[in-house]
Amino acid sequence: MSRISILGAGAWGTALAAAFTLQGHTVRLWGRSSEICDEINRHHTNRAYLDTASLPEGLSASTDMSAVLSDAETVLFVSPAQTTAEIAARAVQSLPPGATVVACAKGIDNQTGRMQSELIADHLPGHPIGVLSGPSFAADVVRGLPTAVTLAMADLDLAQALAQSLSGGAVRIYASDDVIGVQIGGSLKNVMAIAVGICRGGRMGASAEAALVTRGYAELVRLGVAMGARPETLMGLSGLGDLVLTCSSELSRNFAYGVAVGSGRDVTGLKLAEGVHTVAIANTLAAQHQIVCPVMQTAGEVLAGRMSADEARIALMSRPLRVED
Numbered sequence: 001m002s003r004i005s006i007l008g009a010g011a012w013g014t015a016l017a018a019a020f021t022l023q024g025h026t027v028r029l030w031g032r033s034s035e036i037c038d039e040i041n042r043h044h045t046n047r048a049y050l051d052t053a054s055l056p057e058g059l060s061a062s063t064d065m066s067a068v069l070s071d072a073e074t075v076l077f078v079s080p081a082q083t084t085a086e087i088a089a090r091a092v093q094s095l096p097p098g099a100t101v102v103a104c105a106k107g108i109d110n111q112t113g114r115m116q117s118e119l120i121a122d123h124l125p126g127h128p129i130g131v132l133s134g135p136s137f138a139a140d141v142v143r144g145l146p147t148a149v150t151l152a153m154a155d156l157d158l159a160q161a162l163a164q165s166l167s168g169g170a171v172r173i174y175a176s177d178d179v180i181g182v183q184i185g186g187s188l189k190n191v192m193a194i195a196v197g198i199c200r201g202g203r204m205g206a207s208a209e210a211a212l213v214t215r216g217y218a219e220l221v222r223l224g225v226a227m228g229a230r231p232e233t234l235m236g237l238s239g240l241g242d243l244v245l246t247c248s249s250e251l252s253r254n255f256a257y258g259v260a261v262g263s264g265r266d267v268t269g270l271k272l273a274e275g276v277h278t279v280a281i282a283n284t285l286a287a288q289h290q291i292v293c294p295v296m297q298t299a300g301e302v303l304a305g306r307m308s309a310d311e312a313r314i315a316l317m318s319r320p321l322r323v324e325d
């Protein structure tokens, strides 16, 4: 059993902390809000993010990052993707030498185009770095429902050892050494889920949703491979697996965001939808790699307010006919 520190006391950080505590690890959770940390410590709930789900009593939370990190063997970064660089810069003072760092956010830095593992490596050189991704709703994990995800590290032996150590209870972790591939799937599926949500919100029909998932997946694979992912990784849990989950359930915040946009509802105050923050940089990267991504491109236009859902439907349906690939 190991000492695990988790940075980010939102839905996913808290759910992972609960699962690992129940497995017998010593888990410390860092959050910005003293109210939420108090609630976790005293009432064993985190109602703002996880409704009434009960958390194990052994889980402790604190706003003191250096105390949380002091003797950590494994540190999970679980704040929104656009805040990872800022949190890594803060963690540098307190991270114990040799601690393994695992990026759990799903998104591409929209200023630099860097992946989560690259942002962490920039700030915390010399630490072994992993990425954890795959189909996994926090609401499922915190309730102990079966979940399978992928942990990638450049060194497959290290990935296998960590996956073995963190698996247990209802969480099953597969190992991989495709660090880029595992992150591309998690980042781009959020954009596709928004696109499919827009389609649902615009009542365009189940056939259109299936077409968008499939053509969106083709884009995810083309761009992923151009950026260094292995195709088989994109067919796995962190690619196709997460795309299927996120594009088919209104429990997904990205999908729900798309539904709101497609049905003309106000999106103010909706929960975190990482695809909103990744879509523009993903389209920039696609252009740099000369990869044609009409679904992502059109989703970007709708989210930027330059196109309505109906105009997006017409634009996609009137593209020149071509061979399917």
Ligand SMILES: NC(=O)C1=CN([C@@H]2O[C@H](COP(=O)(O)OP(=O)(O)OC[C@H]3O[C@@H](n4cnc5c(N)ncnc54)[C@H](O)[C@@H]3O)[C@@H](O)[C@H]2O)C=CC1
Binding pocket: 008, 009, 010, 011, 012, 013, 031, 032, 033, 049, 078, 079, 080, 081, 083, 086, 087, 104, 105, 106, 107, 136, 137, 138, 139, 271, 272, 274
């Ligand atoms: N919720 C889920 O089911 C899953 C989420 N993820 C990923 O995990 C990442 C985090 O997502 P959630 O925990 O669900 O989000 P959330 O919105 O539930 O929680 C985000 C947490 O980060 C904190 N935060 C926001 N800005 C911050 C900043 N500048 N500095 C420090 N903390 C900050 C918030 O206070 C909150 O505690 C996302 O990239 C998401 O895609 C991955 C798998 C499952």
Ligand SMILES: O=C(CO)COP(=O)(O)O
Binding pocket: 106, 134, 135, 136, 137, 138, 190, 193, 242, 245, 246, 251, 252, 253, 254, 255, 272, 273, 274
């Ligand atoms: O990444 C997730 C499931 O694997 C969570 O999806 P949402 O962020 O869309 O809720």
